[in-house]
Ligand SMILES: CC(C)[C@H](C(=O)O)[C@@H](O)C(=O)O
């Protein structure tokens with residue numbers, strides 16, 4: 001991908017701590033653009049719980065069409081609002097965040113996990129943690145399939161259907177092999193629950209084994225999701241790249257955030273790797289209503305998401321510049337509690 | 350439940366380390382029976398990978414009918430065999446272990462997690478961990494539902510259907526409230542993914558909220574499965590009783606095993622709480638083919654499973670006696686590596 005002189009960026013700050021962390025990431029983006037000689041044109045979009053409470057609208061077709069025109073989307077967090085008792089649980093997450101992932105075919109949900117120098121892991125022996133989870137983003141149990149019969153009665157049944165397609169899994173697994181092959185350790189682990197979820201499990205295994213033959217230099221292994229949570233506790237540095245389904249990836253990356261010192265450092269790329277739609281970059285954490293508006297939220301994950309965004313748009317040098325600055329900042333302030341804007345200022349230095 | 354003078358026990362030692370750990374648990378059971386003045390009649394059943402390789406049979410209707418006559422089942426582990434390349438992946442787990450859970454309607458999968466004195470947690474600040482997971486055992490994504498279309502082609506789709514019933518969830522949640530109410534902290538946490546798996550999530554939430562009203566002394570809260578893995582890493586002592594679905598319970602209890610110093614201490618009761626069928630007690634860990642037959646497997650989880658078995662049969666004193674002995678043994682040998690039979694001998698002392 002060639003570098004663009006100007007980036008046409010959509011910004012969805014969202015609810016809760018969203019606006020404060022996103023504005024710090026914007027400061028960092030602006031500074032890097034200045035240093036590296038390109039420009040960023042930003043268009044804010046008002047979406048989330050507050051927007052829904054005010055307009056009754058979650059995400060309209062018009063907004064989707066407008067968002068589709070951008071090079072990429074920077075996303076804060078949605079869901080929380082002081083009036084959130086009025087917001088049906090999960091509605092905003094599904095109708096905004098998941099809808100964007102599905103509408104823009106973000107089939108790669110990319111989540112790096114690193115124990116940064118200066119970050120404090122709750123494990124006594126964390127080792128050198130540096131892996132990436134390649135989570136499926138557009139199918140599995142997130143498909144919104146399933147239903148309810150005899151609702152509210154003692155005879156109710158409720159189903160959830162996990163949909164898994166060769167189409168979705170092949171492109172996912174291929175991306176993961178490509179990524180593993182580009183890394184120093186060249187190791188790829190498939191995480192699933194093939195002994196119980198046999199249908200989906202066999203489809204994952206089939207593509208995993210088939211594509212492995214095309215990447216003889218990539219070392220492969222498999223572990224069940226339950227065993228993976230054990231390894232993440234006892235030996236997280238055994239992982240290099242993990243490929244897994246939508247739900248298992250959700251679970252593993254929150255745990256990975258915790259073992260690397262908190263999800264305050266975990267960034268996520270919702271990537272349409274075929275580049276038909278804009279990709280979207282966000283922190284893994286949520287809108288944290290309890291600390292919103294107090295200038296205490298850690299903007300690091302969002303700043304790292306901004307770096308992923310630049311990398312996706314071909315600006316590897318600018319991305320690396322941000323990551324180096326974050327690393328230096330964390331090493332210089334180990335375990336420190338700082339204000340939201342102070343962290344960004346320190347990173348900018 | 351009144352005490353029985355004689356226990357009619359079925360013993361399924363299974364594969365891998367199964368036989369060696371089960372025989373140590375039998376030694377402990379025999380000794381406790383002698384001390385507490387009751388008898389145990391044991392009937393061994395040959396089931397597992399080795400049995401399948403030799404007979405082509407996983408679990409016949411005749412064997413099921415015979416097992417149904419026992420007061421309880423002590424189960425080791427199945428799946429591993431030196432010839433296991435010949436065993437289709439997951440076949441034995443599904444056709445023996447899961448089949449028993451479903452056939453005997455083991456709707457409560459009870460998994461206590463404790464950081465025993467002397468056990469070494471990989472967390473630097475584990476706190477005082479002592480919680481119980483009440484995992485659903487007979488439905489959810491384990492129902493074996495779902496299927497495959499256009500198998501082996503680039504147009505394949507594979508589904509997994511999670512089946513959730515009011516029948517299954519009400520009895521589960523009721524059991525969990527009863528258990529929480531009987532404990533000192535009286536706290537119950539529902540773990541699910543209600544923001545994404547809305548159909549099943551609402552059914553769980555409905556019974557959780559309804560039954561909560563009957564237990565005003567039980568403090569309740571909710572957390573998503575992804576957040577639960579964070580809490581298990583950063584603050585596991587926040588949990589007292591957790592109630593959750595079959596798959597989430599599988600994942601959480603392996604992670605819980607790891608944070609409490611290894612699944613060598615984690616026991617599991619597959620309980621038919623309505624007592625229509627025998628309940629089954631097993632270690633959470635598997636058949637560990639890599640260390641089988643070397644007298645190095647830790648029998649503690651199986652011995653604790655035997656204690657749960659006695660408690661289920663009304664022998665609370667004998668169960669507590671075993672648990673006290675295990676505690677003392679662990680405290681006396683912190684972090685020690687001992688042979689399988691030595692651990693049991695030490696516990697017997
Ligand atoms: C908010 C929720 C729908 C979302 C998910 O489950 O994917 C979040 O947990 C995440 O990991 O991005």
Ligand SMILES: CC(C)[C@H](C(=O)O)[C@@H](O)C(=O)O
Nearest residue numbers: 195196226442443446599633
């Ligand atoms: C062996 C497997 C089918 C089983 C499960 O998934 O329930 C195991 O992991 C367990 O936790 O008992």
